[in-house]
Amino acid sequence: xxxxxxxxxxxxxxxxxxxxxxxxVIPPVTRTAGGIRDYRDEDIGWVENAICFRDAGMPVExxxxxxxxxxxxxxxxxxxxxLLKEARETILEARKKYDIALEKxxxxxxxxxxxxxTDVLKWFDDEEDKK
Amino acid sequence: xxxxxxxxxxxxxxxxxxxxxxxxVIPPVTRTAGGIRDYRDEDIGWVENAICFRDAGMPVExxxxxxxxxxxxxxxxxxxxxLLKEARETILEARKKYDIALEKxxxxxxxxxxxxxTDVLKWFDDEEDKK
DNA sequence: CTACAACTTGGAGTTAACTCTAAGTCAAGG
DNA sequence: CCTTGACTTAGAGTTAACTCCAAGTTGTAG
Numbered sequence: 173x174x175x176x177x178x179x180x181x182x183x184x185x186x187x188x189x190x191x192x193x194x195x196x197v198i199p200p201v202t203r204t205a206g207g208i209r210d211y212r213d214e215d216i217g218w219v220e221n222a223i224c225f226r227d228a229g230m231p232v233e234x235x236x237x238x239x240x241x242x243x244x245x246x247x248x249x250x251x252x253x254x255l256l257k258e259a260r261e262t263i264l265e266a267r268k269k270y271d272i273a274l275e276k277x278x279x280x281x282x283x284x285x286x287x288x289x290t291d292v293l294k295w296f297d298d299e300e301d302k303k
Numbered sequence: 304x305x306x307x308x309x310x311x312x313x314x315x316x317x318x319x320x321x322x323x324x325x326x327x328v329i330p331p332v333t334r335t336a337g338g339i340r341d342y343r344d345e346d347i348g349w350v351e352n353a354i355c356f357r358d359a360g361m362p363v364e365x366x367x368x369x370x371x372x373x374x375x376x377x378x379x380x381x382x383x384x385x386l387l388k389e390a391r392e393t394i395l396e397a398r399k400k401y402d403i404a405l406e407k408x409x410x411x412x413x414x415x416x417x418x419x420x421t422d423v424l425k426w427f428d429d430e431e432d433k434k
Numbered sequence: 435c436t437a438c439a440a441c442t443t444g445g446a447g448t449t450a451a452c453t454c455t456a457a458g459t460c461a462a463g464g
Numbered sequence: 465c466c467t468t469g470a471c472t473t474a475g476a477g478t479t480a481a482c483t484c485c486a487a488g489t490t491g492t493a494g
Contacts, residue, residue, distance in 0.1 A: 174470085175470090175471075176470075176471090185452085185453075186470095186471090187452070187453055187454075188451085188452065188453080190472090190473090191452060191453085194473095195451095204460090206459080206460050206461075206471090206472095207459080207460080207471090207472065208459095208460070208461090208470090208471055208472075209471085209472090221407070224400070224403060224404050224407055225404055225407075226451090227397075227400040227401075227403075227404065228400055228401045228403075228404030228405070229360075229401070230404070231450075231451090232450075232451065232452095233450085249415055249418055249419060250419065252415060253412060253415040253416065253419065256408055256411055256412045257412060259408060260405065260408045260409070260412065263401055263404055263405055263408070264405070266358075266401065267401045267402075267405075269355075269358040269359055270358075270359045270360070270394055270397065270398045270401065271398075272355060272358075272359075273355050273356055273358065273359030273361070273394055274359070274391065274394055274395070274398075276352070276355055276356075277387055277391045277394070278391070280387055281384060281387045281388060281391065284380055284383060284384040284387065285384065287380055288380060288381065288384065305440085305441085306440090306441075307441090316482085317440095317441090318482070318483055318484070319481085319482065319483080321442090321443090322481080322482060322483085325443095325444095326481095335490090335491095337441085337442090337489080337490050337491075338441085338489080338490080339440085339441055339442075339489095339490065339491085340441085340442090357481090362481090363480075363481065363482095364480085
């Protein structure tokens with residue numbers, strides 16, 4: 173699979189794919205005889221992981237560390253497990269913040285919609301959005 | 304409430320609080336006669352909102368837009384409602400990505416813990432983490 | 435009244451994560 | 465063989481969101 177096909181499939185730029193490989197977010201990608209990237213299943217797997225964890229806010233630095241440990245072999249399984257558990261906690265905490273923001277948003281949207289329909293916003297004594 | 308008390312309360316730096324005010328993420332904060340910030344309840348409310356939505360990944364640019372509309376008065380209620388609904392969709396989608404990453408993480412952690420206990424990782428044929 | 439810490443501003447600097455540019459190489463169609 | 469478009473690299477540039485700095489002001493304690 174060419175770099176173009178991969179970036180179309182995952183809606184990511186070729187520059188980003190090359191950047192991920194260059195800094196070690198993914199291991200070196202399989203190449204053709206001429207040196208052109210030929211993404212094989214395992215390369216795609218790493219790309220998918222990278223996108224998935226970046227989308228969940230994991231820093232590039234942590235992905236690089238994971239790939240580095242992975243490439244060092246089975247002796248790093250403990251370290252990798254710890255890294256993943258740490259990542260899990262980080263993502264759980266971040267998601268909690270998303271839930272809080274959603275609650276606040278739903279409350280605000282509800283109040284605005286009420287105001288639009290009944291024009292009574294000004295008589296409410298909201299604990300937010302004064303001033 | 305002084306800037307110091309606010310940043311201790313919300314675990315945020317004074318520089319960030321001043322930056323938020325300067326660029327318009329929050330409206331101008333109440334000042335003492337001498338020009339020193341004196342955060343009143345409504346200022347604190349805006350700070351809380353800013354932190355909450357930034358924690359949920361909303362860009363500073365969007366918070367600025369919301370505050371700008373808010374300060375333009377009631378005629379912008381429609382626009383603000385739309386902004387909030389858009390934010391809601393964005394956050395929902397982001398949260399979905401967090402859930403996907405968590406699933407993937409739990410799967411990987413499970414496999415690593417199994418490997419640690421039974422040393423059989425190598426005989427599994429995992430669809431990820433080859434190479 | 436004098437220290438002295440905490441505050442103020444404008445503006446420059448930093449960091450993470452891309453994103454772009456230049457100069458060149460590879461490969462498929464004619 | 466030649467063109468043409470997609471690929472390659474090294475390295476510079478950009479963007480968002482802070483973060484720091486210098487020089488000056490405020491306000492409290494002695």
